[in-house]
Amino acid sequence: MFNKIKGQDRAIDVLQRAIKQNKVANSYLFYGPEGVGKFTTAMYLGMAMNCHSTMDKRPCGVCPSCKKFLSFSHPDLIYVFPFPKEAGKSDITVDGEIRSDKTLKEYEDYIQNKIKTPWKEFFFTKNIGIRIASIRMLEHRIQLSPNEGNYKICIIEDADTMNIQAANAFLKTLEEPPEDTIIILTTSKPNSLLPTIISRCQQLQFQPVPKSKIEEELLGFETLEIFEAKLLARISNGNMEKALRLMEGSKIEVREQTLQFLNYILNRNDLKFIELSSQFRTSKNLTKLQEMFSLLIIWLSDIVYYKHQQSEITNLDKTEILEILYERNPNVEEYAPELTNFMEEMLQRLNGHVNPQLVIIEIYNRFIDIFGE
Ligand SMILES: [Zn+2]
Structure with missing residues (x-):
């Protein structure tokens, strides 16, 4: 056993x-x-x-x-x-x-x-x-x-x-x-x-569980696609239990919202974005917001991988969006590290006394700076 x-x-x-x-x-x-x-x-x-x-x-x-x-x-x-x-x-x-x-x-x-x-x-x-x-x-x-x-x-x-x-x-x-x-x-x-x-x-x-092992374990569940297993293995950061929880939980919904967020950036639909952001006025949906940030961080690295290392891409089923984002700013490599650091810092600070809605608005603006037309 x-x-x-x-x-x-x-x-x-x-x-x-x-x-x-x-x-x-x-x-x-x-x-x-x-x-x-x-x-x-x-x-x-x-x-x-x-x-x-x-x-x-x-x-x-x-x-x-x-x-x-x-x-x-x-x-x-x-x-x-x-x-x-x-x-x-x-x-x-x-x-x-x-x-x-x-x-x-x-x-x-x-x-x-x-x-x-x-x-x-x-x-x-x-x-x-x-x-x-x-x-x-x-x-x-x-x-x-x-x-x-x-x-x-x-x-x-x-x-x-x-x-x-x-x-x-x-x-x-x-x-x-x-x-x-x-x-x-x-x-x-x-x-x-x-x-x-x-x-x-x-x-x-005991060590953090390697990503490949988490992926392998998750793929044992027939309901999961390869990209989903990859995604969860990355977000869970070596924590097998977290990966299993995410698999069961709200991940599909959060992924959908993250895609919406990116779409609003590409189409510059500020009104829709404000609507999306309003659910984060209080800390009620904080976990969802944190998961969304984790996904956005992965999206950013995927956009960077898009040019040179496609084998590393996590969102394998959404390469058309990756392509559009990449074309919006082929110099994304220069901007991604700073934005990633910023989001990681915000992930930490969300547990303290910051206004989650203001944080997501700030992140939206930074994405617009890089990927807006
Ligand atoms: Zn026995």
Whole structure:
């Protein structure tokens, strides 16, 4: 099953060798960017250590133990993740019980999302974190001997969200973990962890997933055209989960709007553009605007590629528009880098206190300067 994880050959290789030679460490820290497979790898490691298959390729994914892991119901899987706490209500108990109905519902919904659509972002209603109650639950459960498996597997997801009390309590567990326990921490912010926690774990770095691997994965979905897969692989910036989310989400609509935007520039249809821009008066459609900017950046590089490197073009199905844009300004190479930098800067600033409509108007004007007649 490890081959399902794309673009992490080194990390997977280290783990598979450790499993084969029976040299799996007591505690690991999986760190690296978001959406690249850290959690899934942690899960597969836990499964491999408890898999019933006698074959070399563990985890098998089909034995009773693997199946229980995949449904998060294995009694030896201890899964700790950041979740909210309802004010005035008790936190999770050492036995893993949550008495607040509201918190329990969100907690269970989170796990269901993880099982069914792990690439989807899950939004809790309140501030989340890993608190000391979760660590006490973990401590309590690892002191018991394994129920069914050979090993108890603790996965602490987004370990950087532990507050200081939780981190200090956890440190004690990490100092003397029982032998039949494997603790795996995942984080995209290793600098936010206590150095004493980091130094006690075997560290494994995860990388952004290469564009080609994302493309390959996306093309496994029959609904996708090659240009769409290329496009999503570029926008998602090495984040496989993001690529899958975009595939499901609004991308077609955003692409249409980006095309409209370019058409308004070519035809100098300012009125239509103002109409389009009005949906960005508030920050309600901010994500859409950010996706649109990402697409415009790709359009710009496509126009530059149009002359010399057509194999690099992403919008392969729209070469007629590329041609028109290119002909409007064959010196586009000179102007594209500055405009790209500007849009990248705006992408960052959109998260702050800027007026999104003013930003898109400014970008429109800059496009007109380069491609307007
Ligand atoms: Zn198995």
